[in-house]
Amino acid sequence: MGKEANPFKKMPTILMPDELMAKALRRGEKVAVEMRQKELPWLLKARFVEEHKVRTISSVVADNLQKVIDKTPPIRKLPKFYQEMVEVLVGIDEFKKSMGAFKWASELVRKLGNEYARKIRKARTPQQAGKLRKEFVGRVKSILEQIHPEMAFIAVAREKLKELPTFKDLPTVVIAGYPNVGKSTLLKKLTGADVEINSYPFTTKGINVGYMGEIQMVDTPGLLDRPLHERNDIELQAILALNYLANVVLFVIDASEFCGYTIEDQINLLREVKQLFNVPIIVAINKIDLASEDKIKEIEEKLKKLGVETVLKISANSEINLDTLKEKLKKIAIREFMSK
Numbered sequence: 001m002g003k004e005a006n007p008f009k010k011m012p013t014i015l016m017p018d019e020l021m022a023k024a025l026r027r028g029e030k031v032a033v034e035m036r037q038k039e040l041p042w043l044l045k046a047r048f049v050e051e052h053k054v055r056t057i058s059s060v061v062a063d064n065l066q067k068v069i070d071k072t073p074p075i076r077k078l079p080k081f082y083q084e085m086v087e088v089l090v091g092i093d094e095f096k097k098s099m100g101a102f103k104w105a106s107e108l109v110r111k112l113g114n115e116y117a118r119k120i121r122k123a124r125t126p127q128q129a130g131k132l133r134k135e136f137v138g139r140v141k142s143i144l145e146q147i148h149p150e151m152a153f154i155a156v157a158r159e160k161l162k163e164l165p166t167f168k169d170l171p172t173v174v175i176a177g178y179p180n181v182g183k184s185t186l187l188k189k190l191t192g193a194d195v196e197i198n199s200y201p202f203t204t205k206g207i208n209v210g211y212m213g214e215i216q217m218v219d220t221p222g223l224l225d226r227p228l229h230e231r232n233d234i235e236l237q238a239i240l241a242l243n244y245l246a247n248v249v250l251f252v253i254d255a256s257e258f259c260g261y262t263i264e265d266q267i268n269l270l271r272e273v274k275q276l277f278n279v280p281i282i283v284a285i286n287k288i289d290l291a292s293e294d295k296i297k298e299i300e301e302k303l304k305k306l307g308v309e310t311v312l313k314i315s316a317n318s319e320i321n322l323d324t325l326k327e328k329l330k331k332i333a334i335r336e337f338m339s340k
């Protein structure tokens with residue numbers, strides 16, 4: 001199987017300045033308690049305690065910020081679909097700028113930690129050592145306050161990006177068609193029982209992902225199931241991003257019209273989907289067990305006029321022609337995936 005990719009799931013919880021400061025001070029205090037046990041002359045001991053406090057606070061803060069950087073995938077290395085999602089959901093520029101702030105703060109805190117530790121080692125009195133440590137704490141606080149907006153931004157971005165579905169880097173079929181035409185029945189029949197429901201920030205219905213061997217199949221309820229002119233900008237972008245994922249679109253038509261949409265409506269949606277995706281489209285005329293011969297012929301004529309090349313007549317429920325459909329999908333998906 002291809003590699004896992006919701007790359008944002010690994011991002012750690014983002015602490016706000018107060019929380020991070022409190023954590024660092026707690027750890028600093030703990031280290032100080034241990035250091036005070038040591039038998040040392042009083043000035044040496046004061047320096048020793050304060051220096052360790054400073055070093056601990058500095059590394060807790062700097063490490064925490066660095067961890068966010070390390071666990072966040074570099075945007076330009078991500079699959080194009082995820083890059084597009086970052087742009088749509090949070091904005092790539094703002095995201096990069098904010099990560100830059102984490103780097104700046106982490107490096108500065110580490111540098112200051114070293115500087116103050118050195119100064120404390122030369123302190124002439126315990127009071128001076130204490131004063132230097134307080135000064136250091138004040139500076140760290142103010143650095144964190146300075147990047148507070150960026151921390152808040154990344155915290156919100158993480159929440160949103162974590163909700164993205166986990167797609168694999170495999171040949172992918174995206175399924176489209178009006179509600180109730182039989183998309184989820186078909187997905188289940190083609191991929192077996194293991195259909196996962198993933199959340200997708202643009203639709204409350206989630207996204208269904210199944211695997212037909214090494215082929216990924218994605219059903220997008222709520223996205224590719226009604227006319228595009230009814231969409232808002234964000235939804236449109238979410239739909240457009242599927243372009244980066246799809247190697248083939250499987251458009252399902254309900255020949256019986258029992259789904260509640262006429263053939264005309266369904267063909268119109270197909271026309272829109274065809275314009276939107278720059279990958280081959282396979283049309284499955286479904287529920288042929290319920291539709292008349294004439295109706296099916298009429299649909300085939302219309303599809304011909306539209307210039308659809310690959311059309312299969314199937315029944316998802318009665319499992320008619322599913323093996324042929326499977327083979328076609330596999331062949332075209334792999335071919336397109338390889339040539340991308």
Ligand SMILES: Nc1nc2c(ncn2[C@@H]2O[C@H](COP(=O)(O)OP(=O)(O)OP(=O)(O)O)[C@@H](O)[C@H]2O)c(=O)[nH]1
Nearest residue numbers: 179180181182183184185221286287315316317318
């Ligand atoms: N007779 C018959 N019924 C079918 C066939 N395919 C699907 N159905 C039925 O059609 C209904 C809708 O099927 P679904 O698979 O839920 O349709 P969907 O397109 O996934 O619907 P949404 O999840 O709302 O987008 C269900 O009752 C299915 O059992 C078929 O080939 N023949």
